[in-house]
Amino acid sequence: xxxxxxxxxxxxxxxxxxxxxxxxxxxxxxxxxxxxxxxxxxxxxxxxxxxxxxxxxxxxxxxxxxxxxxxxxxxxxxxxxxxxxxxx
Amino acid sequence: xxxxxxxxxxxxxxxxxxxxxxxxxxxxxxxxxxxxxxxxxxxxxxxxxxxxxxxxxxxxxxxxxxxxxxxxxxxxxxxxxxxxxxxxxxxxxxxxxxxxxxxxxxxxxxxxxxxxxxxxxxxxxxxxxxxxxxxxxxxxxxxxxxxxxxxxxxxxxxxxxxxxxxxxxxxxxxxxxxxxxxxxxxxxxxxxxxxxxxxxxxxxxxxxxxxxxxxxxxxxxxxxxxxxxxxxxxxxxxxxxxxxxxxxxxxxxxxxxxxxxxxxxxxxxxxxxxxxxxxxxxxxxxxxxxxxxxxxxxxxxxxxxxxxxxxxxxxxxxxxxxxxxxxxxxxxxxxxxxxxxxxxxxxxxxxxxxxxxxxxxxxxxxxxxx
Amino acid sequence: xxxxxxxxxxxxxxxxxxxxxxxxxxxxxxxxxxxxxxxxxxxxxxxxxxxxxxxxxxxxxxxxxxxxxxxxxxxxxxxxxxxxxxxxxxxxxxxxxxxxxxxxxxxxxxxxxxxxxxxxxxxxxxxxxxxxxxxxxxxxxxxxxxxxxxxxxxxxxxxxxxxxxxxxxxxxxxxxxxxxxxxxxxxxxxxxxxxxxxxxxxxxxxxxxxxxxxxxxxxxxxxxxxxxxxxxxxxxxxxxxxxxxxxxxxxxxxxxxxxxxxxxxxxxxxxxxxxxxxxxxxxxxxxxxxxxxxxxxxxxxxxxxxxxxxxxxxxxxxxxxxxxxxxxxxxxxxxxxxxxxxxxxxxxxxxxxxx
Numbered sequence: 001x002x003x004x005x006x007x008x009x010x011x012x013x014x015x016x017x018x019x020x021x022x023x024x025x026x027x028x029x030x031x032x033x034x035x036x037x038x039x040x041x042x043x044x045x046x047x048x049x050x051x052x053x054x055x056x057x058x059x060x061x062x063x064x065x066x067x068x069x070x071x072x073x074x075x076x077x078x079x080x081x082x083x084x085x086x087x088x
Numbered sequence: 089x090x091x092x093x094x095x096x097x098x099x100x101x102x103x104x105x106x107x108x109x110x111x112x113x114x115x116x117x118x119x120x121x122x123x124x125x126x127x128x129x130x131x132x133x134x135x136x137x138x139x140x141x142x143x144x145x146x147x148x149x150x151x152x153x154x155x156x157x158x159x160x161x162x163x164x165x166x167x168x169x170x171x172x173x174x175x176x177x178x179x180x181x182x183x184x185x186x187x188x189x190x191x192x193x194x195x196x197x198x199x200x201x202x203x204x205x206x207x208x209x210x211x212x213x214x215x216x217x218x219x220x221x222x223x224x225x226x227x228x229x230x231x232x233x234x235x236x237x238x239x240x241x242x243x244x245x246x247x248x249x250x251x252x253x254x255x256x257x258x259x260x261x262x263x264x265x266x267x268x269x270x271x272x273x274x275x276x277x278x279x280x281x282x283x284x285x286x287x288x289x290x291x292x293x294x295x296x297x298x299x300x301x302x303x304x305x306x307x308x309x310x311x312x313x314x315x316x317x318x319x320x321x322x323x324x325x326x327x328x329x330x331x332x333x334x335x336x337x338x339x340x341x342x343x344x345x346x347x348x349x350x351x352x353x354x355x356x357x358x359x360x361x362x363x364x365x366x367x368x369x370x371x372x373x374x375x376x377x378x379x380x381x382x383x384x385x386x387x388x389x390x391x392x393x394x395x396x397x398x399x400x401x402x403x404x405x406x407x408x409x410x411x412x413x414x415x416x417x418x419x420x421x422x423x424x425x426x427x428x429x430x431x432x433x434x435x436x437x438x439x440x441x442x443x444x445x446x447x448x449x450x451x452x453x454x455x456x457x458x
Numbered sequence: 459x460x461x462x463x464x465x466x467x468x469x470x471x472x473x474x475x476x477x478x479x480x481x482x483x484x485x486x487x488x489x490x491x492x493x494x495x496x497x498x499x500x501x502x503x504x505x506x507x508x509x510x511x512x513x514x515x516x517x518x519x520x521x522x523x524x525x526x527x528x529x530x531x532x533x534x535x536x537x538x539x540x541x542x543x544x545x546x547x548x549x550x551x552x553x554x555x556x557x558x559x560x561x562x563x564x565x566x567x568x569x570x571x572x573x574x575x576x577x578x579x580x581x582x583x584x585x586x587x588x589x590x591x592x593x594x595x596x597x598x599x600x601x602x603x604x605x606x607x608x609x610x611x612x613x614x615x616x617x618x619x620x621x622x623x624x625x626x627x628x629x630x631x632x633x634x635x636x637x638x639x640x641x642x643x644x645x646x647x648x649x650x651x652x653x654x655x656x657x658x659x660x661x662x663x664x665x666x667x668x669x670x671x672x673x674x675x676x677x678x679x680x681x682x683x684x685x686x687x688x689x690x691x692x693x694x695x696x697x698x699x700x701x702x703x704x705x706x707x708x709x710x711x712x713x714x715x716x717x718x719x720x721x722x723x724x725x726x727x728x729x730x731x732x733x734x735x736x737x738x739x740x741x742x743x744x745x746x747x748x749x750x751x752x753x754x755x756x757x758x759x760x761x762x763x764x765x766x767x768x769x770x771x772x773x774x775x776x777x778x779x780x781x782x783x784x785x786x787x788x789x790x791x792x793x794x795x796x797x798x799x800x801x802x803x804x805x806x807x808x809x810x811x812x813x
Contacts, residue, residue: 002124002230002282002308003812004338005735006091017244018237022667025736026089027729028659029667033207036233036347045091047285047338048736050177050812051205051665052234054344055285057091061337069100069311089732101795123813133797150813178738178809191807204664204737204810231812310795426806445802 004049006057009034009042023048091337095309096132104314105137111321115141117273118320119266119409121259122280123150123438124308130442132310138317145273145409146439148262148362149280151227151255152179153407153431153438156361157395159226159255160185165390166222166253167198172388173216175209176224178202182434186396206238213242213250222384225252230282232256232373233347236354239375239382251384254374257360259283260291261371266408267299274409276320278306278313281335288343292331300329307335354379363397363431364404401430406439413440420444482578487608500580501604504587505594509567509602517602519567519624526627528563530554533620539582541660543653543671546619547586549747551593551601552676553698554623559678560694560750562633562685563625568594569603570621575614583617597676599623637692638713642781643759645752647680647766648673648774650702651730654744664737664810670729675748680769687765690755697751700804703742705751706789707803717789719779719801738811743804753781 007023012034014020019034023046030051037046037053046053120126126146129135135144148154164185167174174190181190181202194200199219203209206223213221225235235252242250259280266272279292284305292303302323306316316334323330333339351373360372375383400418405411413419413432423429425444432438485492502510509517534550550570558565570590574583594601652673659666677696684691693713697705702724710717726741734741748771754762759777766772789801 002122002228002280003738004230004282004285004308005732006089008090016241018241025732027668027670027727028732028736030665030736033205033234033237035237035350036344038346047282049230049282050234051207052237054230054233054282054347055338058337062091062094065311065315065337066094066100069104069315089728089735092735096794098795127813131799132793132795133799136797137795152813177812179811179813181809182806201663202809208663208665227812425802445800 004047004054006045007048009040009044009046012042092309095311101310101314104311104318108314108318108321109139111318111325112139112141113325116275116321116324117143117145118276118278118317119145119147119274120278121147121149125313126439126442128308129313134310134313147266147409148365148407150438151257152183154257154362155226155255156363157186157397158393161393161395162390163190163224163253164188164193166384166388167193167200171220173199173201173212173219173221175201175203175212175221180224180226183431184428184434206234210238210241210250213247217249220249223252226255228257228259228283229287232351233286236350239354239379240350242382251382251387253384256373257362258371260295261368263295265368267301271410275301276324277301277303278316278320279303281305281307281339284339284343286344286347288341289331289333290341296329296331302329303331304334305339364407398429403430403432406432413443480580482574482576482580482608484576484608487606493606497606500584500587504591505601507600509600519602528558528561528625528627530557531622533618535618536657537615538660539616541657541672543656544674545586545589547589548593548674550619550621551590551597552674552747554621555597555599555676555678556696558623558625559681560696561627562631563627565597565599565623565625565678567602568599568621568623570601570619571605573614573618574606574608575616576608576611578616593676597678633691633694635693635709635712638709638715638753638781639692640715640781640783641756642692642753643756643777644717644779644781645754645763645775646778647750647772649725649727650746650749651726651741651744653747655730655733666733668729673746673748675771677750677771680766680771683765683769684752684762687761688754688758690758691752693753695751697746697749699745701743701745703801704803710789711787714786716782716785717779718782719791721791721794723776723778725774725776739808742801743808
């Protein structure tokens with residue numbers, strides 16, 4: 001249900017009362033509706049699904065996920081608090 | 089591509105797989121409920137990297153597969169009308185209705201057009217004032233904001249020739265149906281990352297609690313999938329019931345507020361039949377009365393629809409994770425991607441098609457011997 | 459602009475026939491003067507060669523004593539007619555030249571048959587004709603016979619072109635799809651998926667903007683260089699409709715061998731990758747019109763690659779896999795992360811998906 005592809009916002013403008021933008025996926029550019037990411041700025045990365053930005057990508061979270069995986073196998077890491085955990 | 093390539097890094101993937109292997113001490117049954125994840129797991133051979141103790145079961149996460157036969161038949165009826173331009177996401181074109189599909193309606197003269205975005209369907213309506221444009225609004229919560237915006241825009245622009253055939257489904261009720269099912273074997277859940285990008289994951293803690301099933305919000309790249317599996321397995325091994333976010337770069341707890349708001353303005357919950365499973369109460373979305381004029385089912389008289397499902401198709405059991413595609417008697421014989429019996433063989437994310445296309449069973453043995 | 463002749467005679471006046479310089483009309487397909495004028499002024503003037511100029515119903519060609527000919531035919535119905543990197547005319551010439559060249563034959567003569575839509579601007583037709591002339595010159599082939607028909611408005615998408623090509627097979631040459639052997643190297647001449655994505659973007663209805671161009675090109679020169687470098691080239695094929703995956707499956711079945719590919723080795727341009735991600739396509743299934751796959755005895759792989767890389771159309775040639783005895787008739791991919799999956803033929807049409 002979820003073909004969502006990350007792309008870089010390169011332009012923003014309004015059309016027919018909707019916030020729209022050009023998103024660069026690396027050699028291919030497509031217009032997308034930005035109504036659901038009002039905080040997005042040019043240069044940000046967004047997830048595009050059927051021509052709509054549904055999420056703003058967090059560079060910080062991405063880096064953290066990768067950093068955790070790059071850690072050499074460490075028994076201690078398995079006992080410590082899990083990242084991204086929601087306290088219920 | 090940034091945010092994609094890094095999460096396919098072969099080295100990191102191997103390390104993550106290694107971490108899963110070390111974390112596991114006994115068998116666990118995990119379910120993923122997103123067709124895109126099924127597709128990715130089989131395309132990258134993730135299940136090959138996981139230890140044998142982990143059984144990955146594929147849930148009804150393909151909206152194409154679960155769109156009820158009645159709605160498919162209605163789409164065929166609408167597309168066959170000479171005054172209609174029928175627009176749809178590409179996925180729906182080969183899904184078999186009762187005997188036909190949209191492709192065959194097209195070859196019989198129906199104006200059926202594939203669109204990438206629902207806003208393209210609105211543009212087609214603007215460009216063709218003499219025609220009625222109908223858009224097949226299917227999908228899970230991920231697609232609802234886009235479909236809702238198309239209706240919202242059509243209303244704002246005062247379009248009289250645009251309508252939608254709605255068939256939306258929601259994940260949480262499906263999870264209740266599966267985890268609450270008599271024969272449920274699922275112990276841990278990989279939640280659909282992009283559904284959660286829209287809806288957040290505030291709906292899942294009560295479900296996790298009720299069924300004592302840990303949940304990891306999971307993405308789609310190999311590293312994301314392994315991350316999700318690792319997080320759920322660690323919780324299971326520790327006997328903890330929690331919801332964790334393994335796709336934090338795209339998902340927050342609250343989700344996308346503006347998207348949820350517009351969904352609420354245009355849609356309201358309704359009962360929905362899931363193809364192969366049956367009715368799941370309050371598991372779908374329908375247009376609110378204020379937008380009823382955009383409902384294609386009201387605008388057109390579709391007559392009597394008598395859906396007829398193939399007797400040999402066991403998609404329902406596959407969708408609930410009760411049957412592996414390869415165990416279905418029709419798999420690969422009566423039912424192939426060339427002549428599918430049911431939706432799970434048609435959609436490229438349907439579990440049956442994914443197994444058929446990427447099926448490794450005999451092949452893998454041969455490769456390891458070669 | 460109407461040519462109006464004022465007459466001083468009352469009653470019926472025979473109007474001067476309109477020149478119809480601008481658009482194709484039904485009359486162009488009737489076989490009369492309009493047809494002859496169109497052929498003389500638009501086709502023959504551009505393609506000018508003694509065989510064609512003879513103006514007979516068939517062209518006379520000599521086979522110079524060789525015993526075997528390779529012959530191929532193709533219809534071209536691409537829309538839009540003009541796309542970044544090429545057009546229907548270049549596609550028609552290169553497609554047929556390449557089919558003949560894939561047998562290791564030297565393409566020599568082509569025929570071209572046109573079905574034109576009433577209302578087509580003649581200027582467009584002439585642009586296509588000029589493109590065919592340029593492609594034929596590049597490939598070193600001659601267009602020696604042709605035909606023109608006109609169909610009603612709304613048919614033929616502007617124009618359809620059918621081409622047949624004939625080439626000479628050297629004695630002893632046995633390049634064919636059933637000739638792949640376990641241990642052979644699998645080589646591709648360059649990046650895959652360029653043509654399909656370029657044409658899709660040009661159609662406009664998916665809203666993609668890209669600098670990508672079609673790779674449409676005549677490959678007979680490249681093939682000649684490869685044949686000079688090795689006499690152990692077993693199979694040559696151009697992966698057009700259905701893409702690399704479909705072509706390799708055909709070969710695996712014909713030769714009853716397995717083919718194992720390495721995902722990391724398969725060359726794909728970033729723009730093709732991105733477009734495929736966005737639409738949910740796999741570059742392995744996207745059409746190419748200027749690439750070839752070669753299956754070569756392992757010991758000659760380096761020499762063939764070196765020869766290819768010296769040629770403009772083979773400059774990005776790379777080894778992408780190996781032929782194995784098993785699993786017979788199937789193509790496997792060793793993924794980036796080291797696992798394996800089966801690569802099947804394309805089923806039906808590739809459509810953008812949301813899942």
